[in-house]
Amino acid sequence: MPDVTDVAMKRAKPDLVLSGNVFSVFTGETFEADVAICNGRIAGIGDYGGGIEVDYILPGFIDAHIHLESTLLHPAEFAKAAIPHGTTAVIADPHEIANVAGKAGIRYLIDATANLPIDFYFMAPSCVPAVEGLETFACRLDALDIEEILQWERVLGLAELMNFPGVVMGSRDVLEKIEAAKKAKKLIDGHSPGLTGRELNAYIAAGITTDHECISAIEAMEKVRRGMKVMIREGSVAKNMRELVKIVNDFNSCFFMLVSDDLLPVDIEQGHMDYRIKLAVQYGVKPEVAVRMATLSPAMHFGLDCGAIVPGFKADLVAVDSFEDFNVQLVVKDGKIVWDGKLRAEIKRVYPPAELTNTVKMPALSPEDVAIEARGKVCRLIEVVSGQIVTKAAEWEPVINDGYALPDPQQEVAKVVVVDRHRGEKKIGKGFVRFPIEKGAIASSVSHDSHNCICVGVDDMAMVKALKRIQEMRGGFVVVDGDVKAELPLPIAGLMSDLSFEEVVSRLNKLYKAARELGVKAEHPFTTLSFLALPVIPELRITDYGLVDVKAMKIVDLWVE
Numbered sequence: 001m002p003d004v005t006d007v008a009m010k011r012a013k014p015d016l017v018l019s020g021n022v023f024s025v026f027t028g029e030t031f032e033a034d035v036a037i038c039n040g041r042i043a044g045i046g047d048y049g050g051g052i053e054v055d056y057i058l059p060g061f062i063d064a065h066i067h068l069e070s071t072l073l074h075p076a077e078f079a080k081a082a083i084p085h086g087t088t089a090v091i092a093d094p095h096e097i098a099n100v101a102g103k104a105g106i107r108y109l110i111d112a113t114a115n116l117p118i119d120f121y122f123m124a125p126s127c128v129p130a131v132e133g134l135e136t137f138a139c140r141l142d143a144l145d146i147e148e149i150l151q152w153e154r155v156l157g158l159a160e161l162m163n164f165p166g167v168v169m170g171s172r173d174v175l176e177k178i179e180a181a182k183k184a185k186k187l188i189d190g191h192s193p194g195l196t197g198r199e200l201n202a203y204i205a206a207g208i209t210t211d212h213e214c215i216s217a218i219e220a221m222e223k224v225r226r227g228m229k230v231m232i233r234e235g236s237v238a239k240n241m242r243e244l245v246k247i248v249n250d251f252n253s254c255f256f257m258l259v260s261d262d263l264l265p266v267d268i269e270q271g272h273m274d275y276r277i278k279l280a281v282q283y284g285v286k287p288e289v290a291v292r293m294a295t296l297s298p299a300m301h302f303g304l305d306c307g308a309i310v311p312g313f314k315a316d317l318v319a320v321d322s323f324e325d326f327n328v329q330l331v332v333k334d335g336k337i338v339w340d341g342k343l344r345a346e347i348k349r350v351y352p353p354a355e356l357t358n359t360v361k362m363p364a365l366s367p368e369d370v371a372i373e374a375r376g377k378v379c380r381l382i383e384v385v386s387g388q389i390v391t392k393a394a395e396w397e398p399v400i401n402d403g404y405a406l407p408d409p410q411q412e413v414a415k416v417v418v419v420d421r422h423r424g425e426k427k428i429g430k431g432f433v434r435f436p437i438e439k440g441a442i443a444s445s446v447s448h449d450s451h452n453c454i455c456v457g458v459d460d461m462a463m464v465k466a467l468k469r470i471q472e473m474r475g476g477f478v479v480v481d482g483d484v485k486a487e488l489p490l491p492i493a494g495l496m497s498d499l500s501f502e503e504v505v506s507r508l509n510k511l512y513k514a515a516r517e518l519g520v521k522a523e524h525p526f527t528t529l530s531f532l533a534l535p536v537i538p539e540l541r542i543t544d545y546g547l548v549d550v551k552a553m554k555i556v557d558l559w560v561e
Contacts (some may be wrong), residue, residue, distance in 0.1 A: 002038060003038065003039065004038045004039060004041050004042075004043040004044075004311070004312060005043075006038075007036055007037075007038040007043035007044065007048075008036070008043045008044040008311060010048070012038070014036035014037055014038050014043055014048060014051075015037050015038050015039070015335055016036075016037040016051065016052075016315075016332070016335060016336070016337070017034050017035065017036050017037065017048050017049065017050065017051025017052065018034065018035045018037075018051050018052050018054055018057050018317065018319065018330075018332070019033075019034045019035075019050050019051045019052065019053050019054070020032070020053065020054040020055055020056055020057045020319060021055065021056045021057065022035060022045060022056075022057045022309055023056060023057065023058050023059075023288070023291065023309070024308075024309070025059060025288075025291065025292045025295055025296040025307070025308045025309075026296075026308065028286075028288040028289075028292075030056065033045050033046055033047070034046060034047060034048040034049070034050060034051055035048075035051075035057055035309060035315075035317065036048040036051075037315040037332070037335045038335070039335065040314065040315055040334040040335035040336075041312060041313065041314060041315055041335065042309060042310060042311055042312065042313050042314075042315050043311060044311055045309060045311065052330070054319035054329050054330055055319065055320065055321050055322065055329065056319065056320050056321070056322065056323065057309065057317055057318075057319055058086075058291055058295065058309075058317070058318045058319070058320060059291075059295040059296070059299075059306065059307050059308050059309055059316065059317065059318070060086060060087070060088025060089065060295070060306060060307075060314075060316030060317055060318050060331070060332075060333065061085070061086045061087050061088060061089075061272070061273035061274065061277070061294045061295060061318060062087075062088070062089045062090065062091070062273070062294060062295060062298040062299060062304070062306070062307060063087060063089075063090040063091065063258075063259055063260055063272065063273055063294075063298075064091050064231055064257040064258070064259045064297075064298035064301070064302070065091060065093065065160075065189070065210075065212050065231050065233075065257075065259035065260075065261055066090050066091070066092050066093075066259065066260050066261060066262075066263065067092065067093055067094075067095060067096055067261065067262055068090075068092045068094065068109060068113075068120075068496075069094070069096035069097050069446075069493070069495040069496055070096065070261075070262035070263065070264070070446075070527075071263055071264065071265060071268065071496075072264065072265060072446075072488070072490060072495070072496055072497050072504055072508075073265060073496065073497060073501060073504060074112070074349060074492065074496060074497065074498060075109065075112045075113045075116065075120065075350075076112070076116060076347050076348065076349040076350075077349075077497075077499075077500060077501040077504070078268075078501075079113075079116040079117060079118045079347055080343060080347055080501055081265065081268045081269075081272075081501045082118060082268065082272045083117060083118060083331055083333075083338055083339050083343065083345070084328060084331070084339050084343070085268075085271050085272040085273060085274045085275070085328060086272075086273060086274045086318035086320070086326075086328045086331055087118060087272045087273050088118060088119065088306065088316040088318070088331070088333050089118060089119040089120075089121065089298075089299075089304065089306060089316065090118060090119075090120055090121070091121045091122070091123065091156065091298065091302060092109070092113075092120055092121065092122050092123070093122070093123045093125060093159040093160060093189070094106045094109045094122055094123075094125060094159075095125040095127070095128070095159055095160070095449060096446075096448070096449065096451065096493075096495055097109060097356075097493050097495060097496075098125040098128045098139065098141060099125075099128050099129060099130070099137065099138060099139060099449050099450050099451060100138055100139070100359050100422075100451050100493040100494060100495065101138070101139065101355070101356055101359065101493050102128070102138070102139035102140075102141065102145075103141070103145060103148075103149065104353070104355065104356065105356065105493055106122070106124075106125070106149060106152075107152075108350075108352050108353065108356060109122070110122060110152060110153065110154060110155075111350050112349075112350040112352075113154075114350075115348060116347060116348075117333045117334075117338045117345035117347065118333070119154075119304075119306070119316075120154065121154050121155075121156050121302065121304075122152075122154055122155050122156065123155065123156060123157050123158060123159035123160075123187075123189055124141075124146050124149040124150050124155055124157070124158050124159055124181075124186075125141060125149075125159045126146070126158050126159050126160065126161045126162070126163075126174075126177055126188075127160075127161065127162045127163050127449070127536075128140060128141040129449070129450060130162055130163070130448075130449035130450065130534070130535065130536050131162075131163065131535050131536055131553070134535045134543055134545055134548050134553070134554075134555060135418075135450050135452065135533075135535060135543030135544055135545050135548075136420040136422055136423060136425070136427055136450065136452060136543075136544050136545070137422065137450040138359075138422040138450065138451075142173070142176075142177075143173070143176035143177050143179070143180050146158065146177045146180045146181070147180045147183075147184070150180060150181065150184040150186050151184070155186075156186060156187060156302050156303075157181055157186035157187030157188055157189065157302075158177060158178065158180070158181035158186060158187070158188045158189065159189055160189045160190060160191035160212070161174070161177075161178070161188065161189070161190055161191055161192075161208055162191040162449075162536045163536070164190075164191065164192040164195055164199075164203055165553065167202065167203050167206050167208070168195075168199045168202045168203060175206070178206055178207055178208075181207070182207055187209060187210075187301070187302065188206075188207050188208045188209060189208070189209070189210045189212075190203065190208040190209070190210050190211040190212075190213075190228070191211065191212065191213050191536075192208075192211050192213060193213035193214075193215070193390065193537060193538065194219065194538065196219070196222060200222065200223065200226065201226070204223075204226050204227065204228060208228075209227075209228065209229060209301075210228060210229045210230070210231055210257075210301070211223055211228055211229075211230055211231065212230075212231035212232075212233050212259055212261055213233075213537075214230055214232075214240060214244055215240050215243065215388060215390065216243060216244075217243055217244060217246045217247045220244050220247055221247050224247070224252055224255045224256075227255075228255070229255050229256070229257065229297075229301060230244065230255060230256050230257075231256075231257045231258075231259040231261075232244045232245065232248075232256055232257065232258050232259065232280075232293070233259050233260070233261045234258070234259075234260065234276050234279060235260050235261040235262045235263055236262055236263050236264040236266075236267045236523075236524050236527050237262065237387075237388075237389055237523075237524055237527045237528055237531065238261060238262065238387075238388060238389045239387045239388075240388075241258075241276070241279060241280060241283060242283050244256075245280055245283045245284060245285050246284075248285055248289065248293075250286075250289065253289045253292060253293060253297075254292075254296075254297055254300075255297075256293050256297065257293055257294070257297045257298045257301065258273065258276045258277065258280065258290070258293045258294045259276075260272065260273075260276065262527065264508065264524060264527060265501060265504045265505045265508060266505055266508050266509065266512075266524075268501075269505060273294045274318075274320070274326045274327075274328055276294065277290045277291055277293075277294050277326050278290075278325065278326045280293065281323075281324070281326075287323040287324070288323075291323075295307040295308065296308050314334060315332055315333075315334060315335035316332065316333055316334065317330075317331070317332040318330070318331055318332075319331075329341075333345070351498075352492050352493075356492055356493050357474060357491045357492060357493075358474060359421075359422075359474070359475065359493050359494050360421050360445055360453070360470065360471055360474050360475045360494045361421060361422060361423065361424040362419055362420070362421045362424065362453055362467065362470070362471045363419075363420075363424055363425065363426040364468075365419070365426075365428075365464050365467055365468070366464060367460035367461050367463075367464055369426065369428060369464070370415070370417050370428065370430065370455075370460050370463050370464060371404050371460055372404060372405045372415065372430050372431075372432075372558070373403060373404060373405070374398075374400045374403055374404055374405045375558075375559045376559035376560065376561040377397055377400075377561060378395050378396070378397055378559070378560040378561055379395070379396055379397075379398060379405065379431075379432060379558050379559050379560060380393060380394070380395060380396075380431070380432075380540060380547055380556065380557075380558055380559075380560060381393075381394040381395060381396040381413065381431075381432050381433070381434060381540075382394075382416070382431060382432070382433040382434065382532060382540045382541070382542065382547075383433075383434045383540075384433065384434055384435060384522075384528060384532075389531045389534070389537055390537055390538055390539070391531075391532070391537075391538070391539055391540055391541065392539055392540070393539045393540035393549070394434070394540075395560055396411075396413060396432060398413070398432065405432075407432065407457075407458045409436075409437065409438045409439070409458050409519065412434055412435065412436040413432050413433070413434055413435075414432070414433055414435045414436075414437045414456045414457060414458055415430070415431075415432060415433075415456070415457060415458065415460075415463070416430075416431050416432065416433045416435070416454065416455070416456045416532060416542055417429065417430050417431075417454070417455050417463065418447065418452050418453070418454045418455075418533050418542050418543050418544045419452060419453045419454075419455075419467060419544060420452050420544045421445060421451070421452050421453045421494070422450075422452070427544045427545070428544060429542050429543050429544045429545055429546045429547070430542075430546070430558065431542045431546070431547050431558055432558075433456060433532060433542075435456050435520075435522070435528075436519055436520060436521040436522075437456060437457060437458055437515075437518050437519050437520050438458070438518060438519030439458060439459060439462075439481055439518050439519065440457060440458070440459055440462045440479065440480050440481030440482070440485075440518045441455055441456065441457025441458070441459060441462040441463040441465075441466045441479075441480050441481075442455070442456055442457065442466065442477070442478065442479050442480070442515055442518070442520065442525060442526065442529065443455035443456075443457075443463070443466035443467050443469070443470050443477070443478050443480070444470070444476070444477050444478075444526050444529050444530060445470050445475035445476060445490060445494035445495070446475075446477075446490065446494070446495055446526065446530045447529070447530045447532070447533035447534075448530050448531055448533060448534040449534060449536070450533075450543070451493075451494060451495065452533065452543065452544045453467055453470050453471075454529055454530065454532060454533050454542075455467050456529055456532075457480075462480045462481065462482070463480075465480045465483075465484070466478050466479075466480040466484075469484055469487060473487065473489040473490070473491065474489070474490075474491040474494065475489070475490040475491055475492075475493070475494025475495065476488050476489040476490040476491075476494075477490070477508075477511055477526045478511075479511055479514040479515050479518065481514075481517070481518055485514040485517070486507070486510040486511040486513070486514035486515075487507070487511070488504065488507040488508060488511060511526070512524075512525070535548040535550060535553075536550065537550060538550045538551055539551060546558065
């Protein structure tokens with residue numbers, strides 16, 4: 001069997017040749033050439049007798065930070081959906097499934113992605129649970145667990161360190177995990193929204209090299225000045241690209257990567273990394289720089305032998321029509337055509353063990369369980385920030401009737417409850433949120449990061465019905481107005497579907513339509529809902545323990561007085 005050197009020297013025929021305008025991520029130029037491929041590797045660039053004619057040949061696209069669970073898809077279905085958009089590698093943080101099922105959940109995702117035509121790399125979840133003392137959680141990963149996971153195949157480092165106060169204050173548990181990553185000579189990803197000054201210095205000095213939570217150009221610039229690499233996030237809910245690309249230039253662009261973080265199937269239809277590259281160009285980034293932020297930059301950061309058209313590198317290539325539209329013509333993975341208008345790769349599904357499909361253990365509930373007793377006149381109110389996952393803390397005077405505080409659809413204020421789904425205890429956090437909904441309720445078993453069940457509504461009976469249906473489906477999304485109007489089962493850890501990509505998209509669209517008929521205005525209501533329970537992102541959140549003041553990292557009473 002010939003090797004790449006034989007093909008490079010034209011002593012042997014290549015397995016595949018692409019001909020077109022080759023883009024160099026090193027020089028920023030394009031030039032006409034053939035790309036010869038042998039044994040899954042790039043053998044040479046030059047004159048190799050011509051081959052399949054395409055317009056522009058780019059390296060395969062890399063998503064440097066994604067939560068597969070947030071796509072709601074089985075990994076095989078995600079691969080089917082992402083390949084036509086030129087994605088050939090992703091770096092996933094299995095933080096969500098780890099919070100529900102611990103090491104068994106991570107192991108399942110690694111097994112389920114082993115033989116797919118996308119390279120799936122992983123980071124060891126650093127914050128399981130995300131925080132202690134503020135919510136009920138299912139699993140714990142300590143430093144010894146991290147040491148073990150860091151040795152598993154395709155694990156590149158320690159995932160986003162959300163407990164940035166623990167890093168800054170020198171928490172022993174947090175520092176032990178950092179030391180485990182350093183001992184294993186692995187990378188450490190960050191998560192430090194709004195961190196600045198001396199605290200940022202301490203965070204970086206601990207060994208953390210990236211951040212994907214920047215929402216302002218000023219914040220991103222301070223981090224880049226200190227040598228951090230900023231992951232420019234454009235997800236389904238958190239959309240930060242327009243603001244952050246303002247500071248990207250030819251000199252500093254190597255410190256930026258494009259990522260999706262949390263991305264829904266209805267948005268994958270629009271595009272994956274190809275769409276993010278195109279969007280960056282629309283926002284003013286040079287096309288050559290935008291491509292590099294989704295290829296060479298993540299590949300160099302994570303030490304991957306891809307992300308560039310280089311002899312000896314993996315033959316992971318994408319052909320596109322232009323540097324304006326980036327419409328994908330052809331995708332090559334490991335030297336084989338996997339998409340050319342039709343999926344050409346075999347995709348096998350690995351099914352989860354039984355314990356991963358029985359994780360929703362809520363207690364039976366009645367309308368009295370979700371009623372809010374009035375204990376004052378003024379209560380705290382969660383304000384949702386459009387296009388962001390941060391919230392604002394506000395105050396509000398609810399209508400009191402028969403001793404109970406009521407939501408007010410006229411003021412776009414709904415009731416929100418979070419119910420423990422791990423231990424079966426009747427532990428329920430209750431509050432109010434600025435969330436337009438005129439009737440009924442919507443509910444979900446996806447609520448970052450511990451994934452207790454969350455429900456928003458203006459009708460107590462509808463809220464109870466919605467939560468009951470979540471239990472019956474073993475996890476999922478549901479819209480209730482008198483009866484169940486639409487639903488999507490998520491039986492894999494209460495986070496992921498076992499349905500096809502097409503069926504998940506169809507059901508999501510039905511859910512969105514049913515939610516809009518209730519008066520819900522959020523673009524992605526269930527994703528917005530899921531982040532209301534994330535007690536590590538400012539300012540005000542809700543868990544099954546109650547309201548959380550994230551800045552103070554403590555439970556606060558619903559009532560101000």
